[in-house]
Amino acid sequence: MTQTTIPARHGKATFLKKGQTIKVINTHGTQVVDTFAFTLDSEKKIVTQMSMQHLRACLNKIIPAPGDGLFNNRREKILTLTEDTTPGIHDTVIAACDEDRYTELAGEAGKGHRNCADNLVEGLAELGIEAPQFTPSPFNLFMNIPIHTAKEGEKRGNINLSFEAPTSEKGQYVCLKAEVDCVVAFSACPQDILDINCKNPVDAHFEILD
Numbered sequence: 001m002t003q004t005t006i007p008a009r010h011g012k013a014t015f016l017k018k019g020q021t022i023k024v025i026n027t028h029g030t031q032v033v034d035t036f037a038f039t040l041d042s043e044k045k046i047v048t049q050m051s052m053q054h055l056r057a058c059l060n061k062i063i064p065a066p067g068d069g070l071f072n073n074r075r076e077k078i079l080t081l082t083e084d085t086t087p088g089i090h091d092t093v094i095a096a097c098d099e100d101r102y103t104e105l106a107g108e109a110g111k112g113h114r115n116c117a118d119n120l121v122e123g124l125a126e127l128g129i130e131a132p133q134f135t136p137s138p139f140n141l142f143m144n145i146p147i148h149t150a151k152e153g154e155k156r157g158n159i160n161l162s163f164e165a166p167t168s169e170k171g172q173y174v175c176l177k178a179e180v181d182c183v184v185a186f187s188a189c190p191q192d193i194l195d196i197n198c199k200n201p202v203d204a205h206f207e208i209l210d
Helices: 050-058 100-110 116-126
Strands: 004-006 011-016 023-027 033-040 048-049 069-071 077-084 139-141 172-180 182-190 204-209
Touching: 004 011, 004 033, 004 182, 011 116, 011 204, 023 033, 033 069, 033 077, 050 069, 077 182, 116 182, 182 204
Parallel strands: none
Antiparallel strands: 004 204, 011 182, 023 172, 023 204, 033 048, 033 139, 033 182, 069 077, 077 172
8 A cells, every 4th residue: 555655844635535545644653643624626626624613513522533524614524534543632622833823932933934734735736726715723633632621729611721742652543534525635743842743743644545
């Protein structure tokens, strides 16, 4: 089976036919892979996009598990998560990083930092597809964002989250089955300031299974 590299800090996209499955491999075990999916019209214009807001409402959960659908902005199933060899820790809450995120974290040093929003544009452009004006919130595969409930004595609404290293191990993977013809785009997240990639972005890979 041919593996395609998602280069460290860059984006990659591929077409999927209905019924095909894509296997997303955390090659080194430490890399977050921002994952986007879109349906297209006959002129390769985006019609719908996978939506984490709609996914959470449809599933009544924050993290999908095997057997769960991944939904678009019309509440239609675009992919199904069919297999997950990781501990099952992924993220649907955090937005794709962008240059503004890095200037927020690092000031002037963050300007020009590679980011997932630009990587989405890069990946789609290779297929001749114009990216949406506003970057959708991705399904952040392998990303570990614990949500911490209020501690004793704190106000009930005081719920926080943190950015932690992935819980996955080298070679673990997730499989996503296309429920419709679509394009799936990935970004090997360039985050090297917070712990989410162990501060060391590396390559990931995918395989298309017929």
